[in-house]
Amino acid sequence: MSQPGWYPDPYGTGSLRWWDGQSWTDRLNPEPARPPRLRMPPREERPPHEEQSRAATYAAPHAQQASWGYRAAVQSLDVLVHGLHLHADDQVVAYGNVSLAWPHVEWVAYWAAELPAGYGHGTQWIFQAGRYPFRSGPRVEVVVEPGSLAPTAQTVPGHGGPEQVWGRLIQLCQEYAEPRLVAELAGRVRAGESVDVAQGLTVHPGGVRGHRVSLSWSAISGATVDSGRVWIQQSTSSSPILYVPQQNPNAVLIPALLAQLKQ
Numbered sequence: 001m002s003q004p005g006w007y008p009d010p011y012g013t014g015s016l017r018w019w020d021g022q023s024w025t026d027r028l029n030p031e032p033a034r035p036p037r038l039r040m041p042p043r044e045e046r047p048p049h050e051e052q053s054r055a056a057t058y059a060a061p062h063a064q065q066a067s068w069g070y071r072a073a074v075q076s077l078d079v080l081v082h083g084l085h086l087h088a089d090d091q092v093v094a095y096g097n098v099s100l101a102w103p104h105v106e107w108v109a110y111w112a113a114e115l116p117a118g119y120g121h122g123t124q125w126i127f128q129a130g131r132y133p134f135r136s137g138p139r140v141e142v143v144v145e146p147g148s149l150a151p152t153a154q155t156v157p158g159h160g161g162p163e164q165v166w167g168r169l170i171q172l173c174q175e176y177a178e179p180r181l182v183a184e185l186a187g188r189v190r191a192g193e194s195v196d197v198a199q200g201l202t203v204h205p206g207g208v209r210g211h212r213v214s215l216s217w218s219a220i221s222g223a224t225v226d227s228g229r230v231w232i233q234q235s236t237s238s239s240p241i242l243y244v245p246q247q248n249p250n251a252v253l254i255p256a257l258l259a260q261l262k263q
Contacts, residue, residue, distance in 0.1 A: 003082070005124050005143050006113035008247050016228075016247060018116050027116050074171045080150035081165070086142060088172045093129055095140050102176040106131045107249035110170055111228055112163075115145070122146040125166035126247070129173060134199075134249055142169065182253050186260045198230070198244045198251035203261070208232065213242045217262055223255040230254045 006016040018027040076089035084096040092101050109128045122145060130139030144162040185203070188195050194204035202209050207216040221235040230251045231240035244251045 003143055005126070006247075008245070016111075016113055016245075074175050075168065077165065077168045077172065079165055081142060081144055082148050083150075086165070086169075088169055090172070090176055093140050093169070093172065095142050098138065098140050100129055100131070100138065100140050102173075103180070104131060105129045105173075105177045105181070106137075107134065108173055108177060108181070108252065109247050109249050110166070110173070110252060111246045112166075113228070123163075125162055127166055127169045127173075128249075129177065130249075142166075178253060178256070181250065182256045182260060185250075185253065185257050189261055197254060197257065198248035200248060201232075201242075201244050201251075201254065203257065208242070208258070210242055210244065215242070220258060220262065222262075223258050225252060225255065232258070 003019075004021040005019060007019050008016065016028065018025045074090075076087070078085070078087050080086070081095070085094075087094045090102075092099055093105075094100075107130055110126060112123050112125050115122055115124060125144045127142045127144075128139055130141075131137040144166045146162060149162060149165065185195055185197065189203050189205060192205055194202050197203050200210050207214065207220065209215070215232070215234065219235055221233045223230055223232045224240075225231075225246060228246045229243040230246055232242040232244075232254070233240045244254065246252060
């Protein structure tokens with residue numbers, strides 16, 4: 001991990017900590033006191049069913065509403081990022097000398113973070129997919145930011161800028177990895193297991209628990225992804241009571257997983 005950027009804090013704060021390329025700094029990504037109003041920036045070629053759901057966020061466009069039944073073809077991706085070849089299609093995601101077939105992926109994470117003062121201006125878009133153990137298992141990790149793409153990538157049809165490349169990775173992941181991961185987790189819970197999801201949330205046959213909060217299935221209305229957090233909402237209140245950092249492994253699966261288990 002040589003490139004400066006925001007990464008999950010190794011000291012266990014649940015936030016993002018800035019890695020300056022040589023060591024961890026004391027800069028932490030701020031945590032919001034409450035989820036702000038959800039928004040969705042425009043996306044190219046949005047399917048009609050997604051246009052109807054304005055509560056979704058670009059960072060996890062399918063997470064708010066189960067839409068995996070929609071089988072529009074997702075274009076493959078071939079582009080240079082920081083001088084390394086990034087390729088993703090319906091079979092595999094590969095970056096540099098690391099590759100993973102989608103059926104072998106065991107956890108995913110993706111989020112956006114602003115660069116801190118002194119390290120330039122703009123946003124980093126981070127995508128990760130890997131296998132357990134989380135710290136030492138193989139992973140594909142891509143950090144896309146302004147200036148990271150080869151000049152030709154800006155003119156290749158369908159690629160666009162950094163956010164569009166990141167969004168394409170997410171679309172491919174949602175199409176070829178996430179439905180299987182959600183089904184596997186849901187199956188384990190239905191079989192009676194208590195499953196740790198996203199390093200902080202335990203999903204069990206009776207509901208969920210985390211951060212000293214326990215909720216039964218009847219008390220949960222759903223979950224949303226916004227501002228770097230996955231917020232779990234109560235059925236009796238409009239305010240969420242529990243959140244998990246979006247950068248934690250499989251945190252982006254929580255909305256779909258809860259929806260499936262509540263059926």
